[in-house]
Amino acid sequence: MNGVESNGQAKADMRVRLRGVEFKNPVLVASGTFGYGAEAKKYCDIEQLAGIVTKSVSWKPRPGNPPHRIIETASGMLNSIGLANVGVHTFVSEKLPYLAKFDTKIIANIAASSMEEYRDVLEHIEQHATPNLVGYEINISCPNVKDGGLSFGTNVERTEELTTLLRASTDRLLIIKLTPNVTSVAPFAQACERAGADAISLINTLVGMSIDIYTHEPRLNTVTGGLSGPAIKPIALAQVYQARKACGIPIIGIGGIVSAEDTVEFLIAGACMVQIGTANFVHPDAGIRVARGLAEFLQKQNISAVGDLVNSLRIRAELKAAGW
Amino acid sequence: MLAPGLVTLRFHNPKVARETIAGQFVNVLPKAGAIDPMLRRPFSVYNTDGDEAEIIIQAHGRGTNILADTAEGEMLDVLGPLGNPWNYKSGDFKTAVLVIGGVGVASMLLLTRALVKEGLPVQSYYGARTKDLLALQDLTNLHVATDDGSEGFHGSVINMLRKDLEARKIEQPKLFVCGPTGMMRAAAVLAAEYGIPCEVSLETEMACGIGICQGCPVPTDDTTFQKTGKRFRLVCMDGPSFSAETITI
Numbered sequence: 146m147n148g149v150e151s152n153g154q155a156k157a158d159m160r161v162r163l164r165g166v167e168f169k170n171p172v173l174v175a176s177g178t179f180g181y182g183a184e185a186k187k188y189c190d191i192e193q194l195a196g197i198v199t200k201s202v203s204w205k206p207r208p209g210n211p212p213h214r215i216i217e218t219a220s221g222m223l224n225s226i227g228l229a230n231v232g233v234h235t236f237v238s239e240k241l242p243y244l245a246k247f248d249t250k251i252i253a254n255i256a257a258s259s260m261e262e263y264r265d266v267l268e269h270i271e272q273h274a275t276p277n278l279v280g281y282e283i284n285i286s287c288p289n290v291k292d293g294g295l296s297f298g299t300n301v302e303r304t305e306e307l308t309t310l311l312r313a314s315t316d317r318l319l320i321i322k323l324t325p326n327v328t329s330v331a332p333f334a335q336a337c338e339r340a341g342a343d344a345i346s347l348i349n350t351l352v353g354m355s356i357d358i359y360t361h362e363p364r365l366n367t368v369t370g371g372l373s374g375p376a377i378k379p380i381a382l383a384q385v386y387q388a389r390k391a392c393g394i395p396i397i398g399i400g401g402i403v404s405a406e407d408t409v410e411f412l413i414a415g416a417c418m419v420q421i422g423t424a425n426f427v428h429p430d431a432g433i434r435v436a437r438g439l440a441e442f443l444q445k446q447n448i449s450a451v452g453d454l455v456n457s458l459r460i461r462a463e464l465k466a467a468g469w
Numbered sequence: 470m471l472a473p474g475l476v477t478l479r480f481h482n483p484k485v486a487r488e489t490i491a492g493q494f495v496n497v498l499p500k501a502g503a504i505d506p507m508l509r510r511p512f513s514v515y516n517t518d519g520d521e522a523e524i525i526i527q528a529h530g531r532g533t534n535i536l537a538d539t540a541e542g543e544m545l546d547v548l549g550p551l552g553n554p555w556n557y558k559s560g561d562f563k564t565a566v567l568v569i570g571g572v573g574v575a576s577m578l579l580l581t582r583a584l585v586k587e588g589l590p591v592q593s594y595y596g597a598r599t600k601d602l603l604a605l606q607d608l609t610n611l612h613v614a615t616d617d618g619s620e621g622f623h624g625s626v627i628n629m630l631r632k633d634l635e636a637r638k639i640e641q642p643k644l645f646v647c648g649p650t651g652m653m654r655a656a657a658v659l660a661a662e663y664g665i666p667c668e669v670s671l672e673t674e675m676a677c678g679i680g681i682c683q684g685c686p687v688p689t690d691d692t693t694f695q696k697t698g699k700r701f702r703l704v705c706m707d708g709p710s711f712s713a714e715t716i717t718i
């Protein structure tokens with residue numbers, strides 16, 4: 146029991162465990178939508194977050210794509226940031242030590258264009274790990290770079306091979322971030338499980354496009370980009386549900402979450418944690434708003450622990466019998 | 470209404486009103502709580518007065534149309550002040566020359582006030598397509614240009630300024646430029662020709678306005694900066710105003 150409110154109602158237990166790691170609540174902020182913490186800190190008490198998944202980091206710094214990098218679309222946005230990042234050396238010399246000052250968990254997201262680069266980046270971070278670095282999220286799903294991880298993320302064998310390789314290099318949490326840009330996410334979830342991943346996170350952005358009808362030109366310089374925001378939530382939810390049916394490892398749900406209610410849907414569908422992405426751009430404290438709202442929801446619904454929601458989808462017997 | 474298509478919104482926000490320095494902006498939600506449109510829109514802080522602040526909206530798209538229709542008493546969701554101020558204390562000039570196009574006027578009132586406070590003379594060069602589109606409040610030593618000649622100089626504001634620079638009418642000028650991209654580019658070229666300092670205030674798409682999305686890059690020519698492996702600066706954090714020679718507009 147975490148404590149009792151003055152009205153006598155018990156506060157719900159918000160804690161979540163991923164293998165040996167205990168998070169104070171199920172709400173993380175997603176890679177690429179919270180920088181490296183320093184920028185958003187002014188607007189968000191980051192110690193109230195379960196943790197921060199840092200911007201994808203590669204071996205060398207990447208300048209990112211030329212403008213225009215973002216376009217708003219219906220209830221969402223397209224981006225082609227192109228994995229702009231400081232490179233792993235600056236990441237371990239500046240960003241990790243800075244983040245070590247806070248009472249929150251850090252998950253380092255890695256992007257690369259070859260097996261070796263993924264491994265080298267991970268091992269370099271491993272050598273410079275700070276106490277609150279609890280694991281890695283492997284981005285095999287960025288649609289916005291020519292040589293990016295998507296070639297891994299859309300190939301089951303390569304996904305499994307990469308996961309096996311990285312598993313051998315770390316005892317920290319290993320989370321594989323999956324793409325929705327595949328016919329079925331199920332074999333990917335299973336490949337990650339077979340190769341020893343601790344969890345999978347999904348979804349990354351969907352390939353999308355926007356066109357200026359007067360100039361006939363694509364609105365993004367990379368022609369297509371990654372779609373995120375509330376527009377993608379139903380897709381993300383379905384993919385979490387399909388992954389839940391396919392594998393037994395924990396799932397971190399991502400995609401269009403802006404509220405506690407959105408989070409509850411993901412938990413019911415089978416995720417045990419969530420990540421807040423695009424919503425941070427509108428409210429830099431979106432993560433803690435969601436965490437607070439979730440605690441209130443649990444209390445109002447008399448649910449004693451957030452874990453009770455996880456994978457609690459009820460599909461009526463006759464629907465199941467009919468094959469749904 | 471200042472001029473057709475321009476709407477002023479005044480709102481209570483002590484933080485923005487008390488902390489904004491000329492050149493900073495706020496990021497405003499078209500509709501508080503809505504997810505479509507979802508992103509905030511950036512606007513220069515036009516005026517501050519006690520605990521209240523004002524922005525000028527040029528209604529031309531989804532978000533700005535919604536904002537321009539904001540009813541009296543409605544809540545505005547405003548994040549700010551954001552970005553860096555105009556560098557009006559650079560000390561490398563004797564006369565501040567404000568070069569203004571269209572709604573760029575929104576960042577000039579606070580700048581004028583700040584310059585006057587510093588005891589620096591101000592000349593304002595302001596261009597619009599036609600005279601009805603000029604929003605002329607509170608500008609000092611105003612020189613007006615209209616594309617159709619309906620008021621002031623007939624032609625572009627840059628050509629008007631070029632004439633005065635040629636005639637050496639302005640003592641040790643520094644240009645502070647805000648307007649359409651083409652105008653800012655032309656102003657930067659003009660400043661380079663005359664070897665005078667020039668600062669431009671850029672407008673790019675923005676998602677966050679606080680440096681977390683990387684969505685607002687501007688290519689930079691600054692070689693010391695490029696040594697860090699970066700080729701872009703962020704308009705929201707490193708700008709919105711930049712010394713013209715350091716970036717590619």
Ligand SMILES: Cc1cc2nc3c(=O)[nH]c(=O)nc-3n(C[C@H](O)[C@H](O)[C@H](O)COP(=O)(O)OP(=O)(O)OC[C@H]3O[C@@H](n4cnc5c(N)ncnc54)[C@H](O)[C@@H]3O)c2cc1C
Pocket residue numbers: 216217494508509510511512513514524525526527528529530531532533534572575576671672673674675709
């Ligand atoms: C630092 C800064 C200060 C600004 N100050 C003012 C001001 O004082 N008054 C004013 O009227 N306008 C100002 N603008 C421009 C204003 O932000 C855009 O006109 C507005 O975002 C357009 O939104 P929309 O929904 O109406 O247009 P839409 O075209 O429907 O917008 C779609 C998307 O594109 C973005 N976008 C489109 N055009 C621009 C643009 N020119 N700049 C930035 N984002 C854009 C929008 O934010 C939105 O995400 C400023 C821009 C910046 C960056």
Ligand SMILES: Cc1cc2nc3c(=O)[nH]c(=O)nc-3n(C[C@H](O)[C@H](O)[C@H](O)COP(=O)(O)O)c2cc1C
Pocket residue numbers: 175176177178200201224226228254284287322348349350372373374375377399400401402420421422423424682
């Ligand atoms: C601007 C932007 C940058 C992103 N950068 C990364 C990144 O570097 N690495 C990564 O794994 N995912 C990145 N993502 C994907 C998000 O982490 C998240 O998976 C996706 O946006 C869906 O969640 P959302 O709808 O809540 O934003 C980025 C998303 C956006 C919008």
Ligand code: FES
Pocket residue numbers: 674675676677678679680681682683684685703704705706
């Ligand atoms: S607008 Fe997000 S980084 Fe500048």
